[in-house]
Amino acid sequence: MRAWIAFVPLICCLTVSAAEGAKPSAQLTLELADGVHTWTTAQLLALPQAQNIQIPEDVSYKRAMTYRAIPMAVLLNGVNPEEHLQAVATDGFAAEMPAGPLLANEKNGSRAWLAIEQPNKPWPSLGKDQNTAGPFYLVWTHPKAGNISPEQWPYAMVKVRLLASVAERFPVMRPDPALGANDPVNQGFAIFQKSCMACHRLNGAGDSQLGPDLNQPHSPTEYFAGDYLRTYIRDPQSLRQWPQAKMPAIPASVLSDGDLDLVIGYLKHMAQRRDVAK
Structure with missing residues (x-):
């Protein structure tokens, strides 16, 4: 149970930022029924649905956090609630998740967001290895409403894929x-x-x-x-x-x-x- 500790080493496509001290821009891969989609940090941040969200009790940072984020439902357009997804991170963590909760958009219900680490505004380190929760982190607003567990907060996420059930x-x-x-x-x-x-x-x-x-x-x-x-x-x-x-x-x-x-x-x-x- 990795819970709030990060996801098969994968190659994350990087482009160097011109800003001194900035983190490289990263790439998120979505493997869905209609094909493979890739999104760079810049492309995600440019989406009109990107907004600042407040997470009062962040699972990984153990404190309140503010993120620039996009509803996961936007990126998973065309996925059915009864289908199954897997989120993969850079350290071997692979979270198995039903699609339904990731697509939910009820008022005061649990809602899944893709938090995006901005290259010129890196997030804090998670510990002694000095790594952050970036480049992409699945976070939730009102997680208790949907009984969302810590394993459903994958960080260092680089891939989401549609798969058959476990x-x-x-x-x-x-x-x-x-x-x-x-x-x-x-x-x-x-x-x-x-x-x-x-x-x-x-x-x-x-x-x-x-x-x-x-x-x-x-x-x-x-x-x-x-x-x-x-x-x-x-x-x-x-x-x-x-x-x-x-x-x-x-x-x-x-x-x-x-x-x-x-x-x-x-x-x-x-x-x-x-x-x-x-």
Whole structure:
């Protein structure tokens, strides 16, 4: 779960800015049903829908932020709400997201925006690596109205692509097909896609390059005794400490105890289905 820590290294097309100290202009790629679209920073900022937005509680910066941004619905014109999208960042983070919330435009409802880092006005550093959340960052106004999780705030984003569902693309991740759609294991699979898959693979399947596989060669449900897996998810540094650790603490405000139980139930189930990947 990368949550508020960034996305397969990709080549981001750059053009050098003439302004001294300015960041290079970047390129965002959209792979949609009608083809591949590329937008430079300058082109995005020139769109008439570009505006300043206020984010009172930014997930990555942990404070109020102001961004020059465009509604994601503008860039995703022609995408259907029932379709599936993936947002990819420069560090291997790949966020799986249903299209519906990204297209929503209800008053006082959650609304997705593409925040654009202006070359002459770079955003603050996110930490010791001195990188910012740019060049492009998916942010939300009124996120609580749509139950938007931190994994749905991908930063350092360089690509958005229309894909088949996770179950279709990666059948080795699917629970036993004999289970009903409302079975707790399938509920856990749905939460896994939203909260874990941006960083982790399972049974060798998935697009993220950031975190370890959660079923090969072993499931964490097999080597964490008792409640230590829950403890690790809630506060990784309480069990393992190292300077380059990237997994953040996942509090109950982000993943409820009930949802955490469902995810662990899914992982326990998949520990018995390792052979499906062979």
